[in-house]
Amino acid sequence: xxxxxxxxxxxxxxxxxxxxxxxxxxxxxxxxxxxxxxxxxxxxxxxxxxxxxxxxxxxxxxxxxxxxxxxxxxxxxxxxxxxxxxxxxxxxxxxxxxxxxxxxxxxxxxxxxxxxxxxxxxxxxxxxxxxxxxxxxxxxxxxxxxxxxxxxxxxxxxxxxxxxxxxxxxxxxxxxxxxxxxxxxxxxxxxxxxxxxxxxxxxx
Numbered sequence: 510x511x512x513x514x515x516x517x518x519x520x521x522x523x524x525x526x527x528x529x530x531x532x533x534x535x536x537x538x539x540x541x542x543x544x545x546x547x548x549x550x551x552x553x554x555x556x557x558x559x560x561x562x563x564x565x566x567x568x569x570x571x572x573x574x575x576x577x578x579x580x581x582x583x584x585x586x587x588x589x590x591x592x593x594x595x596x597x598x599x600x601x602x603x604x605x606x607x608x609x610x611x612x613x614x615x616x617x618x619x620x621x622x623x624x625x626x627x628x629x630x631x632x633x634x635x636x637x638x639x640x641x642x643x644x645x646x647x648x649x650x651x652x653x654x655x656x657x658x659x660x661x662x663x664x665x666x667x668x669x670x671x672x673x674x675x676x677x678x679x680x681x682x683x684x685x686x687x688x689x690x691x692x693x694x695x696x697x698x699x700x701x702x703x704x705x706x707x708x709x710x711x712x713x
Contacts, residue, residue, distance in 0.1 A: 520570065520643075520655040521636045527562045528628045531555060535621050537702075539614055548608040550702045552617070556604045557668045557696065559624070563593050563600075564666040565659050567676045573655055574635070577642040585635050590676040592627050599623065600670035668692040 534555040541547045571589055574582035599620040606613050643652045667674075667688040674684035 518656045519640065519652040520659060521640055523656040523659055524636060525632060527558065531558055534558065538617060545608045550700045552608060553699045553701050556600060559600055560668050560670050561663040561666050563596060565662040567593060568662055568678050569655060569659055572678055574639055577648060578638060581638065589635065593676055594672060596624055597670045597672040601672055604669055665689060668696055
């Protein structure tokens with residue numbers, strides 16, 4: 510299904526891989542309007558990927574922007590956190606829908622319209638700025654370490670959207686410890702596309 514991240518990757522490469530995977534899952538849903546089972550499976554996969562990706566960014570990437578980019582990083586992080594909150598609200602509504610619902614695809618398209626713009630801004634502005642800050646000799650290897658920690662963090666965070674947890678790393682991390690086990694157990698009983706990486710993060 511999706512290629513595995515290389516052994517040594519930058520944080521930009523890892524995040525961009527997630528972005529392309531989300532686009533793939535989105536297209537599988539909207540391009541198969543007559544296959545409810547297919548839409549259900551890829552809807553669950555889309556939710557699983559976006560929920561984990563978003564929380565991992567909030568716990569690791571945005572604090573890194575603030576640490577290594579100074580005031581510019583704080584501005585980037587604040588903008589992204591606000592966008593993430595809206596994304597979480599849209600995703601929560603989508604994850605509670607059935608593929609048989611007439612609003613299922615229209616709502617996903619609304620979500621993707623917002624998410625697609627967020628991804629463009631992140632790849633055009635945020636990530637290049639972060640990589641520039643991490644390119645100094647003082648920060649050698651930080652991008653690769655962030656990439657590894659990002660992938661590890663995704664294994665532990667909730668796999669469904671919980672807007673009430675907020676976007677503050679300290680509060681959200683604690684809330685995630687409560688939500689994640691419930692989400693992961695529930696994932697066992699959800700349908701996912703055949704042949705994808707196990708939807709249970711504890712098995713990755």
